[in-house]
Amino acid sequence: MDLRPYQITDREGCLAVFDSNAPEWNTGEREAFEAFLSNPPGPYFVLEHDGAVAGCGGFAFENPGLASLCWIMVRDGLHRNGLGRLLVFSAMRKMTQEGDPEMARLNTSPRSAGFFEKQGFHVLEINGDNVEMRKKMKVCP
Incomplete structure (x- = not known):
């Protein structure tokens, strides 16, 4: 296994991963993922x-204290x-190396929430x- 940064040449492979899980996703989500892959935030x-x-997977900072x-x-x-x-x-x-978030969040399906x-x-x-979830990234202030 090799974990490496996404390149645009990985687009079809990432879409294949998405499609393999497709019964879990609603129809609009593939288009959203395609747009995401064109310009990850x-x-x-x-x-x-x-x-x-x-x-595949990654993160983005919503503000200095919150990463998704x-x-x-x-x-x-x-x-x-x-x-x-x-x-x-x-x-x-990686998000803690690049910033100092107090909280991480994500949106997922009920199937993946566990x-x-x-x-x-x-x-x-x-x-x-849609299940919105959060995790504290800092134990002490």
Whole structure:
């Protein structure tokens, strides 16, 4: 496994990862992900295995104290192997190297919320198929 920065040549591989999880996503989300891949708002990474994209994910700062995890996903068939955890913790490590966020947030589906709870995120709000979650990045002020 190789974790490296996203390049535009990874676009189709990332879309294939998205499509492998497609039953989980609503129809408008693929278009949103395509737009995101054209111009990621922050660092985005690709997890590569045997020359193919196995997963992808990244983050963006919303303001100095708040960072958002962005489009963290692993190709269906490779779930439950620690790859999602690797993506989450690599993104969080990088965000603390590049800034000083007090809080990390993300939006996910009800199907994936349990995974993120295991990574220390807490549900803030559920609105239909969208679950907003947050995690404190600092224990002490």
